[in-house]
Amino acid sequence: MNLLDAIREAGIVGAGGAGFPTHVKLKAKAEWFIVNAAECEPLIETDKYLCRTYADRIVAAAVIVAGHLQAEHTVIALKKKYRAEIDALRAAIDKAGAAIEICEMGVFYPAGDEQTMVQFVTGKTVPERGLPLDVGAVVDNVGTLLGIYDAMTEGKSVSSKYLSVVGEVREPIMIHTPIGTPITQCIEAAKPQLTDYAVIVGGPMMGRVLSDREAIRNAVVTKTTGNLIVLPRDHYLITRAGRPMERIRAQARTACIQCRMCTDLCPRYQIGHQIRPHMVMRNLYREQTISSNEEFLRAFGDAANCCSCGVCEMFACPMGLSPRKVNEYMKGALRERGLQPERNMKPEARPELDMRRIPTERLIARLGLSAYSGLHAHTCIELSPDEVFVPFAQHIGKPAQPVCKAGDTVNKGDLIAQAAEGALSANIHAGITGVITEVSAAGARISGRKEG
Structure with a gap:
């Protein structure tokens, strides 16, 4: 092969x-x-x-x-x-x-x-x-x-994942676990120091924040899960993630001081892309009054080049505003109007690039995570869950199509969903050996428990 x-x-x-x-x-x-x-x-x-x-x-x-x-x-x-x-x-x-x-x-x-x-x-x-x-x-x-x-x-398929668990745990650990393992089992293996916590799946800047208790219970390890951060529910990163979009827009319209720090420190701007978050923030107040598509592109087209890295809102803005969320909102507005800004096919990095790098330790301090910095995972734990739920959409593109049904017996690594035909997709395999107990459009549940 x-x-x-x-x-x-x-x-x-x-x-x-x-x-x-x-x-x-x-x-x-x-x-x-x-x-x-x-x-x-x-x-x-x-x-x-x-x-x-x-x-x-x-x-x-x-x-x-x-x-x-x-x-x-x-x-x-x-x-x-x-x-x-x-x-x-x-x-x-x-x-x-x-x-x-x-x-x-x-x-x-x-x-x-x-x-x-x-x-x-x-x-x-x-x-x-x-x-x-x-x-x-x-x-x-x-x-x-x-x-x-x-x-x-x-000849192995992707049926397990390495990930780290950090934050409010006894010590950071590495875990090797089947795809589909509930994240709560991973966190329990790391011995959390809180009984009621929130979780960031991924990193603190771009990760997915889970504060709803049911969402935490239902979340599972996928092919792209690389890290879990356990935090108190009142941590800044958790409360900030819950701000409604209307409040974010209102703050942007009224509190932006046009210092342009969000632009000057933007990594995409520094490598030469046309993205000026401060201009998007400046024009937000007149969003509803712009009828001309040409004018709308001039005002908000830069948002299309945002990569959502979070530097603007988590580090640069002295007012605690959210240029990233505003850019994401404006991307949607551009799509609704069917607008696509022109692309610069030959951008060049700006001369001040090296002087505008964001030092990691300063970023950690700004995020309120210094208590967890400098602690490293030296132990790797193997988990063997009794049951997993394997999602069929763990990748960019169309979800895989199931080739299994409830009642089927599968071995770890067996194909349970095939990449969608003629589309960007990927095969999905069983995380554990056991019996398929549920198949839906979302995924398959596999029980490794012995019957009887």
Whole structure:
């Protein structure tokens, strides 16, 4: 079986969070193949653990993928402070005799952002709303490469996931658990220090905030889950996430002081994209009075280039406003009008780029997370849940279509939903061995409990 077929059959998607089906991404040739090991957001431990523990496998998979892409340059990019991880990767590269470079990045946010990383490594800026391939680069996360290694060497499908659990727990831990495991089981394994808590699935800047108790109970581990942050319900990040959009818009219309810090510190603006959040905020008061599509584009078109990294609202704005949420709102307004701003296909990074990087430790302090900083996960726990619920939509594109029914017996790794025909999609596999007890459009429930 060739590389793309093995990846497609295994259901491998971008493990770094986006979930783009990897067999589609790798249908290409590229000058640069970049392995993303930079752990974009604060507090996440997963990529570091994988680099320390599975460096040989990551390097072996990188060689395979780079060969497939016919890449002239293969680079593993990670932050320069990750000394143990860099040493492990260098040793694996030397052992394999691989032509792979290590790129040591600064300790800033968002170093692990795909487009920021491409610009840092290659010196080229990806076009607005474009892909790294537009400048001859392909980027894959280390977790994705580990999945490729397993698929190519052992024929394994993606049925389990590594993730870190941090925050209000006894100590940060790594967990290896089947896809579909309730996140509450992962949190309990980390021994939470609170009986009533909220959770951020992912990182503190771009992660999904769960404060509703039922939502927390129903949430499960998916292919893109890399981290869980356990926080008090009254933490700033939790209460801020609950602000209604109308309140956010009202605050923007009345309290913005036009300091333009949101623009000056915007990572996309600094790599050369046309995005000026302060101008979107300035024009928000007249949103309802603009009838001309041309004028609407001039006022709000920049919002289309927002990547929702959160720098503007979590770090830059001295008034505590939410330019990111306003940009997301205006993206919807642009879609409703059927408007698509022109793209700059050859953007160039601004000369002050390096001086406008956001130091990670300062960001952590601003987020109110300093109490959890500097604590690292050294232990990995294997979980074996009795029951899992495996969603059919764990990726960008159309949900997979079920090929199982209630009452079927499945083994861990068996195909239970097939990638949608003729669409961007990915296969879904059983997380545990057991009996299918429920199948719906959303997913399949598998019970590993013995009957009788």
